[in-house]
Amino acid sequence: MPFDIVSLSIPGLMLFKPRIFGDNRGHFLELYKRSDFVRAGIPEYFVQDNYSRSVKGVLRGLHYQKNPRAQGKLVFCIKGEIYDVALDLRTGSPCYGKWASVTLSEENKNLLYVPAGLAHGFQAVSETAEVMYKCTEEYSPAEDRGIIWNDPDLHVPWPLPNPLMSEKDCLHPRLKDAELDFALVSP
8 A cells, every 4th residue: 555544633534644765866656546545435536636826824714515515625735835724514523613734745745635524724834835636526616615714713723824815715604603514424
């Protein structure tokens, strides 16, 4: 298996650490291998790939899509470094309203799988950060939602003050006022 898989504190949230094969020419690694991801319980399909480039301080999130277009995401930082956060929105989850964070970077080459039912966001902490992520559902404006990044009930310690954000992300509600329709489904 080309990945070491670490289950994080929220059910279904997993960090994939790829095995890197390097020599004096450079390095090689697998970013996605269907059979390994299926064995880990990840859906067999991704239907959309996204790419973003952000300057230092940009904060994107916390985003999610409601059912029936809820998205799982496999996130990879190609260049630079991001502080990545996932927030559990699934009623019945022992971690409802809790968040977990990891650092993804071009150096560590880790991938984060964020299952459907979690909100996701990140902040660029390097001068620039390039991020790619695969989604299990296509983007749907009708189901697109978010949680405000600085919800005082969550206490997420974003690494950089005064983030650069889209107007849309600045208008998201607090978790207690969010429109949610998720439930934890046991594997």
